[in-house]
Amino acid sequence: MNIDFTGIKEILNYNKILISGHKNPDGDSVGACLALALILKKLGKTPDIYIKEIPEQYKILSGTEMYKNVVDEHYDLFIALDSGDEDRLEEVSKQFKSADMTCNIDHHISNTKYAMKNYAGEASSTGEIIFHVARELGVEIDKDIASAIFLAIISDTGLYQYNNTKSETYEVVAELMKKDIDSGKIIRELFFERTYEQTKLLGRALNNMELLFDKQVVYTTISFKELKELNAKTNETSGIINTIMQTRGAKIAVFMYEPAPNNIKVSFRSVEPYNVCELAQKLEGGGHVLAAGAMTKGKMEEIRPMILKLVAEMFN
Numbered sequence: 470m471n472i473d474f475t476g477i478k479e480i481l482n483y484n485k486i487l488i489s490g491h492k493n494p495d496g497d498s499v500g501a502c503l504a505l506a507l508i509l510k511k512l513g514k515t516p517d518i519y520i521k522e523i524p525e526q527y528k529i530l531s532g533t534e535m536y537k538n539v540v541d542e543h544y545d546l547f548i549a550l551d552s553g554d555e556d557r558l559e560e561v562s563k564q565f566k567s568a569d570m571t572c573n574i575d576h577h578i579s580n581t582k583y584a585m586k587n588y589a590g591e592a593s594s595t596g597e598i599i600f601h602v603a604r605e606l607g608v609e610i611d612k613d614i615a616s617a618i619f620l621a622i623i624s625d626t627g628l629y630q631y632n633n634t635k636s637e638t639y640e641v642v643a644e645l646m647k648k649d650i651d652s653g654k655i656i657r658e659l660f661f662e663r664t665y666e667q668t669k670l671l672g673r674a675l676n677n678m679e680l681l682f683d684k685q686v687v688y689t690t691i692s693f694k695e696l697k698e699l700n701a702k703t704n705e706t707s708g709i710i711n712t713i714m715q716t717r718g719a720k721i722a723v724f725m726y727e728p729a730p731n732n733i734k735v736s737f738r739s740v741e742p743y744n745v746c747e748l749a750q751k752l753e754g755g756g757h758v759l760a761a762g763a764m765t766k767g768k769m770e771e772i773r774p775m776i777l778k779l780v781a782e783m784f785n
């Protein structure tokens with residue numbers, strides 16, 4: 470952990486606290502927010518967590534009553550988690566801008582240090598950083614906190630398969646396991662269960678899949694029309710990018726889908742030495758070296774060739 474936590478205790482000087490993760494929350498975002506809220510609760514605080522809509526598979530965590538999708542105008546302290554830049558925040562930029570103190574805790578290499586206090590550095594997940602925050606604040610981790618951090622870690626490491634999984638990650642997980650968490654249940658819900666609509670959507674995405682550039686690139690798309698047709702929610706696209714990346718020989722995977730007409734969300738995965746964060750940044754997105762994404766506006770027919778051209782440039 471290369472994060473200097475100097476001054477983190479100052480967050481305890483504030484009473485009206487909002488914790489927020491990023492848009493389209495993933496397991497790390499949800500787990501880290503909940504873990505930190507539970508930690509602050511143990512210190513006598515009553516923070517709110519803003520999440521527009523919590524994906525079904527994360528409702529396994531207890532304490533979800535702290536999530537709100539409508540929040541007050543003003544907070545004394547705003548804590549942003551798992552968000553590399555201000556634009557990634559949920560629809561609470563007003564609260565971020567007006568807060569007396571802002572704090573950013575994150576592990577994205579593209580983090581822009583956009584808050585008054587920034588605790589950003591290398592870790593498997595924001596959840597892993599929150600484990601250390603608990604120690605800094607002198608809070609004993611209980612089963613609920615441990616479960617939330619565990620979910621965050623397995624979510625962002627893809628169940629320990631990505632190269633962000635370090636010995637330090639396992640050391641944290643070993644501590645979490647001592648809290649008697651139901652790790653098997655969390656793993657099953659997160660990685661091996663899907664809604665019917667999600668399975669149908671995955672089927673469509675796999676059917677649409679194509680191989681390009683001498684079988685080094687796999688890509689697929691889901692249009693807004695297909696989402697509607699299959700009665701799927703936008704967050705049910707999660708997992709598609711990782712599934713197509715399982716194609717043997719693939720160096721880069723690209724998934725484009727249309728959450729709303731003429732809005733295209735692009736996700737990238739890669740193996741070393743291909744840095745897809747650079748690709749995402751060209752589209753004003755960001756993320757990690759081997760997993761990144763961006764939002765862009767336009768028609769799928771126009772965006773697709775433009776993005777595949779950017780991908781092609783990586784092989785020259």
Ligand SMILES: [Mn+2]
Pocket residue numbers: 497498551576594595625
């Ligand atoms: Mn994360």
